[in-house]
Amino acid sequence: MITATSGTNHELAVMFSNAAQAKGHDAEIIDLAEMDLPLFTIARSKDPGQTPDISNLVQKMTESDAWVVLAPEYNGSYPPSLNNAISWLSRDWQNFRSMCTGKPVGLGTHSGGGGAHVIMAMRQQFSFIGADVIGRSCLSGRNKDANPDTIDAMIDGLAR
Numbered sequence: 001m002i003t004a005t006s007g008t009n010h011e012l013a014v015m016f017s018n019a020a021q022a023k024g025h026d027a028e029i030i031d032l033a034e035m036d037l038p039l040f041t042i043a044r045s046k047d048p049g050q051t052p053d054i055s056n057l058v059q060k061m062t063e064s065d066a067w068v069v070l071a072p073e074y075n076g077s078y079p080p081s082l083n084n085a086i087s088w089l090s091r092d093w094q095n096f097r098s099m100c101t102g103k104p105v106g107l108g109t110h111s112g113g114g115g116a117h118v119i120m121a122m123r124q125q126f127s128f129i130g131a132d133v134i135g136r137s138c139l140s141g142r143n144k145d146a147n148p149d150t151i152d153a154m155i156d157g158l159a160r
C-alpha cells in the first residue's frame with residue numbers, strides 16, 4: 001500500500017492493509033509524505049550529496065507482488081509527493097522498468113470531491129510505466145465512505 005499523503009489516504013491504506021491481511025496476505029504501508037523526499041531536480045540527481053537513499057523503497061516495491069496506490073485529488077490530478085517519488089525511482093530507469101512492468105496495481109482515493117480525476121491521472125501514469133492497472137478502483141471522499149466490498153474485490157483481483 002503506497003499512500004501519497006499521511007491523512008485520510010493513509011487511513012484508506014490501513015483499510016486496504018487490514019483487508020489484505022484478513023485474507024491471509026502480507027501487507028505493508030509506505031507513506032510517501034512521511035518519507036519527505038527532496039524535490040527531484042536534474043542538478044540534485046547528479047549530486048550524490050543531495051540524492052536520497054531510496055534503496056529500501058525500491059526493495060519493498062520490487063519484492064511486492066502487487067501495489068495499491070492511494071492518493072488524494074490535487075487540482076484534478078495527483079499530489080507532488082507521488083510524482084516526486086516516481087521521478088526519483090525512475091532515475092535508475094532499467095531497474096525501474098523491470099520493477100514496474102506487469103506489476104498488478106490497484107488505485108484508490110479519498111478526495112475532497114468525487115476523486116474521479118485523480119484516479120484517471122494515476123491510471124494513465126501507472127499504465128505508462130508498464131504496470132497492469134486493474135479496472136476496479138476505490139473512490140471515497142467527504143460525502144462518500146470507502147466501500148469495503150470494493151476493497152475486498154480489489155484485493156482478490158490483485159492477488160493472482
Ligand SMILES: Cc1cc2nc3c(=O)[nH]c(=O)nc-3n(C[C@H](O)[C@H](O)[C@H](O)COP(=O)(O)O)c2cc1C
Pocket residue numbers: 005006007008009010072073074075076077110111112113114115
Ligand atoms: C493543493 C490541494 C488541491 C486540492 N485539489 C482538489 C481537487 O482538485 N479535487 C478534490 O476533490 N479535492 C481536492 N483537494 C482536497 C483533497 O483531495 C482532500 O482534502 C483529501 O481528502 C486530502 O487527503 P489527505 O487527508 O490524505 O491529505 C485538494 C487539496 C489540496 C491541499
